[in-house]
Amino acid sequence: MSSRLFCVDRFTTDGGISFYTGLSSYATFMAIFEYLNPGDNCANIRPRGSVIDVLEDFYNSDSEDEGNVQAAKKGRRRKLKPLDEFFIVLCRLRKGFSEKHLAHLYGVAQSTVSRIFVPWINYMYLKFGQICIWPSKEVVQATMPTDFKEKFPTTRVIIDCAEVRCEMPSSLLLNSELFSSYKNHVTLKGLVSISPSGAITFISQLYTGSISDREIVIRSGFLSQKFENGDTVMADKGFQIADILPLGVILNIPPLLGANTQMSAEDVVQTQQIAGLRIHVERAINKIKNFLI
Numbered sequence: 001m002s003s004r005l006f007c008v009d010r011f012t013t014d015g016g017i018s019f020y021t022g023l024s025s026y027a028t029f030m031a032i033f034e035y036l037n038p039g040d041n042c043a044n045i046r047p048r049g050s051v052i053d054v055l056e057d058f059y060n061s062d063s064e065d066e067g068n069v070q071a072a073k074k075g076r077r078r079k080l081k082p083l084d085e086f087f088i089v090l091c092r093l094r095k096g097f098s099e100k101h102l103a104h105l106y107g108v109a110q111s112t113v114s115r116i117f118v119p120w121i122n123y124m125y126l127k128f129g130q131i132c133i134w135p136s137k138e139v140v141q142a143t144m145p146t147d148f149k150e151k152f153p154t155t156r157v158i159i160d161c162a163e164v165r166c167e168m169p170s171s172l173l174l175n176s177e178l179f180s181s182y183k184n185h186v187t188l189k190g191l192v193s194i195s196p197s198g199a200i201t202f203i204s205q206l207y208t209g210s211i212s213d214r215e216i217v218i219r220s221g222f223l224s225q226k227f228e229n230g231d232t233v234m235a236d237k238g239f240q241i242a243d244i245l246p247l248g249v250i251l252n253i254p255p256l257l258g259a260n261t262q263m264s265a266e267d268v269v270q271t272q273q274i275a276g277l278r279i280h281v282e283r284a285i286n287k288i289k290n291f292l293i
Helices: 014-021 025-034 084-093 098-106 111-127 139-141 146-151 173-180 213-221 265-289
Strands: 155-165 185-194 200-203 232-234 248-254
Touching: 014 025, 025 084, 025 111, 084 098, 084 111, 084 155, 098 111, 098 200, 111 185, 146 265, 155 200, 155 265, 173 185, 185 213, 232 265
Parallel strands: 155 232, 232 248
Antiparallel strands: 155 185, 185 200
């Protein structure tokens, strides 16, 4: 019977773990789990609603004694092993399984899966957020496709904004801040950048849909990334950020029509070349938007 159960111990082959989690191998799956280090019985993952009580004189004391902090009350004993909980989270992210379906597979209540999923997502966000995904210029140059090398060899990143529709709030003020004239709906907006090879190199937090492209570049921390002299940032016409980019960094956007009634032949060719290569960032954003979950 144990060999028929749906659990991580049954999928130790690379093909099985890749199908359910999207990771390349079982060794990669275990390496990520060890990096996350959820602790025995997931002690490092704080469940929803847990609060740590701090004594009044804690901040005035020079002692770092653990006795100054009263540990959060322990919740009910977990029904699944930490490795199986991690596997459940990746299955839901990769395959889009509903909580009820996962509950049936593991023989637990749907509320149990919900209590597993949300804290794990928050914990993974905090742990993975410490990893720098901004590649060096050498890596960008080594992985740059031929089209970029021939037309725009100094391109460091391609940036664009992604908008996600959200529920309409009851507050009129918040509704006006969330309303996007581009989508004609209330949205949340974030900045995404990719390298010429297509790898995602920067993702901002989400902001209200009414924010401009220029303002989101300023607030997101994108300008604090490690650029080098001569780097080029490729973007759409809406990103009027040439004056705020770091010193030595050039903005590459399609030519503006300005006061002219018609573009010159050179501007048309340049617009087509930029659009043909900038489409890759929209494809990356499309993958995020159309993820199964």
